[in-house]
Amino acid sequence: MHLLLVLAHPLEDSFAAAVARTAKETLEAGGHSVDMLDLYREGFDPRLTESERRSQYTVPYDGSAVEDLVARLRAAEGLIFVFPQWWFNFPAILKGFFDRVFAPGVAFDHDPDGGRIVPKLGNIKLFWALTTTGSPWWIVHLYMGNPVRRILRRGIAAFCAKGVDFRMMNLYDMDRNTDAKRKAHLQRIRLALSKI
Template sequence: MRIQTILAHPLPQSFAAAVHRTAVSALRASGHEVLETDLYAEGFAPALTVAERASYFSPVYDASAVACLVERLRWSEGLVFCYPHWWFDQPAILKGYIDRVWGPGIAFRHDRDGGRILPLLTGLRTVAVLTSFGSPWWLTELYMRNPARRILKNGILTACAPQARFHYHAHYDMDRSTEASRKRFLIKVDGAMRRLG
């Protein structure tokens, strides 16, 4: 499968980067064709440009400033997002990636008559999230109800790639993590990526 991994963390020595390296290694060992995208290393600017916003409801969305990332998205049969949650949400750079790259005519089409959007990422077969939270499981899942996961799965993917299988793996309580807990999560990530299909 053609899989794009997307890392959203500014520090190459971060745990998110270690998760990303583990995922890439396991995916390649399983025979997948892997394309790595590191949003910070590539200097991705998350804010919509004037041209992008002005053309959002035009017949043609101006994605010229992110054409390379659009091409990678269209190439992908699978996506693996690697990032931490900050304030129970994805990093701003990743939100900006969705805003700018998953635009009209790329990830979805406006349905003027029905007032909804129609999916265009029909070749996307699977999406995985490999993430972490500073907070413990109960606070993230029971109290906050994990808003970022719901938005990605029930909002963005349902609208743009409803056929894609969704996989979610999180290391909770990172603020009190140990070498052993991080190692266990990396082993879990390795196994999950070897089974990804």
């Protein structure tokens, strides 16, 4: 399987970067090909352009500024996103990636009758997120309702691809975790990815 692995963290020595490296190594050891997209290292601009916004409901959508990223998305059979959850949400750079690259005509089409959007990423069979949160499990799930999971699963994955293998693996309470807990989490990631 050919996977697009998207990393969204500004620090090269972050735990998220270690997760991305672990994921890439594990997948490649399993015979998969991995296109590593480090949004910060590649200088991705998350700001939606005026032309992109104005063309949201026109055909064709003006995705010329991100056509290389669209090509990488279309070449993928699976997506793995690695990022921290900040304020119970995506880092801004990842939100901008979804806004600009998961665009009309690429990830979905508008229903001409004004109904549901029509998924267009038939090439995507797997949609995983490997994340961390500073909060403990109970705050993310019970108090906040796990907003990132809902957006990814019910919004982005469901609206852009049909029947994907969706999975989200979180390391909770990141700010208080020990080195041993982080290593154990990396091992859980290795084990899960080795089964793909």
